[in-house]
Amino acid sequence: MRVLKFGGTSVASPENIQRVKDILENNKASRQAVVVSAFGGITDLLLNISEFAANQDESYKKGLEEIESRHIAAIKELIPIQKQSAILSKVKSDLNVLETLLEGSFLIGELTPKLSDKIVSYGELLSAFIISEYLKSQNLDATFKDSRELIVTDKNFGKASVNFSETNQNCSQYFEKSSQSITILPGFVASSLFGDSTTLGRGGSDYSAAIYAAALNAEVLEIWTDVSGMFTANPKLVKQAKSVSHISYEEAMELSHFGAKVLYPPTIQPVLDKGIPIVIKNTFAPQDTGTHISASANGTGKSVRGISHVDKITLISLEGPGMVGIPGISKRFFETLALGGISIVLITQASSEHSICVGISEEDAERAEEALNAAFAYEISIRKLKPVQVEKDLAIVALVGENMKSHQGLSGKMFSTLGKNNVNIRAIAQGASERNISAVIEKTDVKKALNSLHERFFEENIKQLNLFVMGVGNVGSRFLEQIKQQRNYIKKELKLNLRVIAISNSRTMFFDEEGISLKKWPELLSSGAPADTGQFFEKIKELNYRNSVFVDNTASDSIALTYPEYLKNSISVVTCNKIACSSDFDFYKELKSLSKKYNAPFLFETNVGAGLPIIDTLKHLIVSGDKVHKIQAVLSGSLNFVFNNFNDSTTFHDVVKQAQEEGYTEPDPTIDLSGIDVMRKILILARESGHQIDIEDITNDSFLPEESLQSDSNEAFFESLKKYESDFQQLYKEARDADTKLKYVAEFADGKAKIGLSQIPKGHDFYNLEGSDNVVLFFTERYPNQPLIIKGAGAGAEVTASGIFADIIRIGNF
Known part of the structure; x- marks a missing residue:
């Protein structure tokens, strides 16, 4: 016997139901118990119209019309026309009863839990009946069996507890007598000992399937859904998430408890007791392996098996000096929440006993605050305790893995990864089994946290x-x-x-x-x-x-x-x-x-020398304990280009224009030729060397005429260069006559900086500087006489882009 469960998305449309038929037809098992959910979205719709009816809002009728329309349309598309009459008659009869129940709620303006269960059960009952009739019409050996006749519960409407003794006996007796290959069973629904319709809570169809699997000692429980198994993280939030091929019962329970939506948390317990494996499969990709859940995870050795999260969490904290060393405070705290029907998701308490902090569902926050403040009203009034603190808009992220306990440093890796991405942790919980490490964070950080952790633990350190x-x-x-x-x-x-x-x-x-x-x-x-x-x-x-x-x-x-x-x-x-x-x-x-x-x-390597590792080298010198005494440099690739190409057979105007057109200067060439750009660069180097200096402290011996410096447009600037060509030629002649070359030099020494045009003699490190190259000489305690020299292309869009790229890589390696 195999037990299969198909969720709401798997039966959301006639096309999907046909997929279910193909899966059942291709299944090699001799007998199959098939649990189905309501058509996708129907349960929510039933809950909504129930509320509308109870509030005496007639719009419930529109919802009822939609429910009828979807089911009738499914019958007409799935069932051959000659076989539709009896099926339509049965479904319309059920819908008439549903309408009567809603009318009753509307008239009295009330919706009791008992009535709600009866109304909402129609989703699964209609779905299961229609699917069973469709399978029969396709000549499959199928039958419908009402789960209310098999699963017995107490009268806790909305989330009833199962009477396993009665249920197991009912299931055994029915399936021993039944001869059909396929039995279609509505999930989620059951009945009390008195025959009242009950439900097993949201996600209860999974639980129904597990109950049947355990009662029938099935060889396997297959959960068919819209994803290919349990993933390392929510694939909607983490695109790189991968399906987990094997996982243990305990790991699956942890992941499902912390938000893994493919499996309802209580599902595992009935089959765990019997050692029945669970397989999570994809209705829309049945060939995918899916996830196999069993007592052993097949020794994969992976420490972290998944990363999950729970949304809409509120932290409730009770603290104060009156808690220290006083027995019974924790008992009263948890008893108050229990009496209020408030489930606790996470607990943390400082060893000082000064505070207790718990995580609960956001919807319970107001009730919890009122109940606790009332329970501890006396202690609060005499200031032994502070009023309850409530922190909303939070979420829990959790690492889960059976083998985490045998790997050191996992929590450190988790918290450092979150810290590096500025994800603030509000509370932490880790059980003694070390199967789960949980952290409470801001809900706005969930996606970033999940992706960061997934990257750290699952993506081969990419x-x-x-x-x-x-x-x-x-x-x-x-x-x-x-x-x-x-x-x-x-x-x-x-x-x-x-x-x-x-x-x-x-x-x-x-x-x-x-x-x-x-x-x-x-x-x-x-x-x-x-x-x-x-x-x-x-x-x-x-x-x-x-x-x-x-x-x-x-x-x-x-x-x-x-x-x-x-x-x-x-x-x-x-x-x-x-x-x-x-x-x-x-x-x-x-x-x-x-x-x-x-x-x-904050990286700015290209501020000085474009793609040259000047700032990075300087940082390493400082970090390693060296001290900079003097810096001499040619820091303007554009000015070096200009003076390397300027001579008595060219004009200064034409060379500067060429430098601008080839991308060696700023869009406004005045920034380069006025020395402002060089001032900024030597300033940055001085600051990175550990000196406090501002640009006003730098001496600028400009070679440009005042008219050029004061020009208000590029056109006016270039016109001024033509006007003063003779001055530029004189500068060139004086350098040539002295057998030197013109270089625009920046220098920082003794806490002072200066820049200006200099005549560089033969043999100097700057003399043979070609093209648009830059060169920097660092004179330090370790390099007092022969400086550390960095030389290379210091201007141009391509090398500047490569410097930006290099800084990006540095960040990646942090």
């Missing part, structure tokens, strides 16, 4: 980074191209999964919560919403993704000022925008402080 990219011009577009090109390699070799969730330019912005296709991002961006930096940030905060990274490829002051908000929300910031780190020193320090406080990396 870390997902969610990127939000502001600025897709020269640098940004090349950055996106590099990600597209290297994404698979990065995932395979570095175990990093890079997803671009949002992109924005000055006109439009585009979000895709599943990741933007980088093959067609320009088209997607053009169809996006109007750009709004405030809304861009709010959307990132709302998504609340783990490992979120804001990438700023702009040169915008206003965007740089938003960095604190990102960091405060544990969103990492990677930027080539130098404004933030070269602005007021207090702002720079605030960003560094927020980065540490909220565990959100």
Whole structure:
């Protein structure tokens, strides 16, 4: 004997019911007891119209019409027309009784638990009858049996307790006499010893199936649903969740208790006692293996088997000095909740006995608060205890695994993973069996918590980074191209999964919560919403993704000022925008402080030297205990390009224009040629060396005429360069005559910084600096005479994009 149960989605439509028929027809078992739920959505509809009727709201009639329509339509589609008459007559008769019950509730304006059970039972009764008649019409050896004639319960309407002695006897006697291959049984419904209709609670069809399996000593209990087994996490929230092939009874109970919807928690107990295996299968993919639940998980050795969660949790806390060392406080606390019919989901108590904290369902919170405050009114009045504290809008996330007890450090890994993603833990519970570690968190953090934990325990340490990219011009577009090109390699070799969730330019912005296709991002961006930096940030905060990274490829002051908000929300910031780190020193320090406080990396390697590892090298020197005495550097790739290409056969104007067109300068070339860009870079290096310095403290010996410096547009700037060509030629001539080369040099020493155009003699480290290259000389305690030199391409969109990319990889490796 096999017992199969088909849930509401499996029988939600005639098409789905035909799938059920195919599964039963292909099942090799000689006899099958088949438990079915109500058609999908019908139970909720019955509950709703019951409430409407009790509230004397005539809209219950519309719901009743919908129920009738769905069942009649199913009969007409499933049953051959010549066999429909008797079936339609029976179903309409049942619907007439249902209508009478609802009319009675409407007239008296009341809905008792007993009446509610009778009304809601019609969902399963109608479903099971129609399905049995359909199977008969398809020449299957099938029959219908009313579960109310087999399963006996007490009179606790709404969630009745089963009388197993009577039930087992009824089931044995019926199936011994029955000869049909397939018996269709309505789930969820039962009856009391007095014959009143009762129900087994929501999810009770699973329980019905388990009751039959245990009573009949079935070889297996198959639960057919709309997913291929129990998953490592909720696949609706965690896209990478995987089906678990084998799991123990105890692990399955833990997962189902903590929100795994494919299995109703009480289901396991009846079959556990008999050692009957449970198999979770997918009605819509019957070929999938599904999940096999048994006494042993087949020695898979996996420590964590699943991650689950419970929504709508409220924490109730009782605390105060009057609890310490006073016997009976805990007893009164739990007794009060028990008498109020309030179920406790989670318990935690400090060893100091100063407080008790429990997690309960949100719907019970108000009753619990009133009951506890009343029970401890005297202690509260004399200030021995504080009034009950209530914290709402919470959820529980739980790690589950039979083998967790034999693996050290799992709780540490769990809590550190949540902490790194700024998921605040409000309470913790872990049983002595160590089969479950639970944490109470804000409900808004559930998706991020589940994905972070799943990534940590199930995804072969592949870390997902969610990127939000502001600025897709020269640098940004090349950055996106590099990600597209290297994404698979990065995932395979570095175990990093890079997803671009949002992109924005000055006109439009585009979000895709599943990741933007980088093959067609320009088209997607053009169809996006109007750009709004405030809304861009709010959307990132709302998504609340783990490992979120804001990438700023702009040169915008206003965007740089938003960095604190990102960091405060544990969103990492990677930027080539130098404004933030070269602005007021207090702002720079605030960003560094927020980065540490909220565990959100703030990286800006490309602020100095584009893709060169200058800042990273400097950080390593400082961290390892070295001290910087002096920095000499050529930090402007654009200026180096200009002076390497300028001579007496060219014009200064033409060379600067070429540098702008080839992307070596900022869109406004004045920023480069005035020395402002170099000032910012040497300022950042000085600050990263541990010195407090502002840009006003830097001496700038500019070579540009005042008219060029004061120009108010690019056109005016380039015109001024033509006007003063002779001055630029004179600078070149003086350097040539001295057998030197012109280089724009920045220097920091003795706490002071200066920049300016210098004549560099042969033999100097700067003399042979080619193209747009940068070079930095670090003179430190370890490198006092022969400096540590970093040299290479220091300008250009491609190398700047690669520097941004490198910072992203650094975050992935944190």
